[in-house]
Amino acid sequence: MLEHGGRLLRAIEHYGIAREDWLDLSSGIAPWSFPIPEIPLRAWARLPETDDGLEQAAAGYYGxxxxxxxxGSQxxxxxxxxxxxxxxxxxxxxxxxxxxxxWRRAGHHVLELSEEQLAGQLDHLDVLVVVNPNNPTGRLLPADTLLDWHQRLSRHGGWLLVDEAFMDNTPAHSIAAHSxxxxxxVLRSFGKFFGLAGVRLGCVLAEPLLLRALAEELxxxxxxxxxxxxxxxxxxxxxxQRQQTERCAAASTRLAALLDSAGLTPAGGCDLFQYLRHDQAAAIHDFMARRGILLRLFDHPPSLRFGLPAEDADWQRLAVALDDYRKETP
Structure with a gap:
């Protein structure tokens, strides 16, 4: 299985720091969870039914x-x-x-492409996969660009698959309405914006025929x-939803400014995380982890993703650690 963020238990074992002493910023998940409603016994005791209003509520939310x-979108x-x-x-x-x-596991030939390389390959692809906003860079592609790519792919029966897992904070940029x-x-993730990743829910937005085929497969x-x-x-x-949107945007802006003041200016990000490219990413990751602050490390290219702190004490702790790093690094 591939590596992902949120591997707190492994960090506890590796660094010998108790769980309650960690500040986990390794996942791009909102640190404030939505209220949990009362869940009736029948939801636990009976098999789920698809006429309970969930599909209608989700369709209204996504438009x-x-x-x-x-x-889960996974x-x-x-x-x-x-x-x-x-x-x-x-x-x-x-x-x-x-x-x-x-796609590799299913036997497809996969080309991992940059935006520059894509221009010369698009008309030869059967499927194009785009994460927008991108994880981990935060890069946000314009809707018009994506719709143009879809039009070119559709001429020869191709698919455009857009993963909008981090789009809830900026829905005006979504192409959900065209799905x-x-x-x-279009894939949408529930857990990140709502701060409830443990429930494992996502939604697939597409034409009815494809949705029926996917439902049969699952x-x-x-x-x-x-x-x-x-x-x-x-x-x-x-x-x-309004409260979550506002506090995530404010926290992301604050996080970008904090990193910049420490000499670690982000290369990108969105309202749920900030992204830092740095040749010493692994060393920074280890420096923070030894102080009980867990970040998400990427090897190619060397980079880090910083999730949002939730409380003032978390902000202060991160600021002190970043200041220590700045002072101890030539």
């Missing part, structure tokens, strides 16, 4: 007519490659590594009853 809830990332004959798949990189891995177009697939009851109750409440909680 679409058709979607499929799945057990489930769709692994299943979608099985719905096409083997072909050539471009993945705009660097990005979430599970995309390339999923009914043939060959356009099988029945892929989303649990308690998750369906919880998610429906979150999708309709407009006040909490």
């Amino acid at each position: 679409v007519s058709h979607l499929l809830p799945v057990a 489930a769709a990332i692994q299943a979608l490659p099985r719905l096409r004959p083997r072909g050539t798949v471009g993945v705009l990189s660097p990005c979430y590594a599970e995309h390339a891995e999923g 009914a177009r043939e060959g356009l697939i 099988g029945p009851w892929s989303v649990s009853g308690p998750t369906r109750v919880l998610a429906q409440a979150c999708f309709t909680d407009l006040a909490s």
Whole structure:
């Protein structure tokens, strides 16, 4: 299995620091969770049913007519490659590594491409995968660019798969409203914006025919009853959504300024994280971890992703550690 953020238990073992003493900034998940509604016993005791209002609540939230809830967008990332004959798949990189891995495992020929390389390859691809905003760089591609790419791919029956896992904070940039177009697939993640990654929920936005094929591939009851109750409440909680959007934006701006003041100016980011490219990324990661601050380390290129601190004490602790690093580094 590929490496991901959030490996706190492994860090506890490696550095010998107790769980309660860690500040975990390794995942790009909002550090404030939405309120958990009361979940009735029937949600636990009965098999889930798809006419309980979840699909309607999610469709209203995303502004679409058709979607499929799945057990985390990861489930769709692994299943979608099985719905096409083997072909050539471009993945705009660097990005979430599970995309390339999923298509390779299904036997497709995968090309990990930069934006510059993509121009010469687009008309030869069967599928193009884009993460927007990108994880981990935060790069946000214009909707018009993505729709142009989709149009070119659709001429020869190709797919454009856009992973919008970090889009909830900036929905004006989403192409969800166009997802009914043939060959356009949009993935949305529930856990990151709502701060509830443990419930494992995502939604696939696409044309009905493709959604039916994906549902058959995944099988029945892929989303649990308690998750369906919880998610429906979150999708309709407009006040909490506004609050989350505002505090994430403020925290991300504050984090970028804090890193810049420490001489570690971010190369990118979004409202849920900041991204730092640095030749000494591994050394910075270790320096912070020895002080109980866990970051997400990437090797290619050497870089770090900083999640958002939740409380004033967390901000102060990060600021002190960054100041210590600045003082101890020539």
